[in-house]
Amino acid sequence: MIKTISVKTSSREEMVDIRAEVEKIVKERGIKNGVCYIYVPHTTAGVTINEGADPSVKKDILYALKKIAPPTEAYSHIEGNADSHIKATLVGSSASVFIEGGRLILGQWQSIFFCEFDGPRTRKVYIKIIKEEE
Ligand code: ZN
Numbered sequence: 495m496i497k498t499i500s501v502k503t504s505s506r507e508e509m510v511d512i513r514a515e516v517e518k519i520v521k522e523r524g525i526k527n528g529v530c531y532i533y534v535p536h537t538t539a540g541v542t543i544n545e546g547a548d549p550s551v552k553k554d555i556l557y558a559l560k561k562i563a564p565p566t567e568a569y570s571h572i573e574g575n576a577d578s579h580i581k582a583t584l585v586g587s588s589a590s591v592f593i594e595g596g597r598l599i600l601g602q603w604q605s606i607f608f609c610e611f612d613g614p615r616t617r618k619v620y621i622k623i624i625k626e627e628e
Pocket of ligand 1: 571573574575576579
């Protein structure tokens with residue numbers, strides 16, 4: 495069973511903390527031990543796990559990605575969002591987190607971020623939880 499989280503972004507580039515939504519789904523499923531897969535089915539958005547405590551970290555990540563893939567370059571893609579596709583590939587479209595004792599095993603400062611690179615839009619994040627054999 496796949497669960498879907500809907501994420502409404504409000505700017506072209508944005509990192510949205512979805513940790514609480516993912517935790518809610520894990521709790522609802524009531525699985526003690528397993529793996530939680532987080533998958534983003536979009537070509538100009540992605541998902542990453544990084545620091546959620548200091549908001550300046552996500553600001554710096556977006557800043558660095560913009561330096562790697564500036565919006566206006568001699569790109570071939572005529573849609574005008576080549577930089578968004580490149581950033582999505584750099585960040586990746588999936589993440590996985592272990593579940594132990596019914597909880598996501600994330601580091602103290604880690605959060606799960608939906609990464610928007612061509613917003614604002616309404617996006618989807620798919621969650622699949624696999625139960626460990628006992
Ligand atoms: Zn495109």
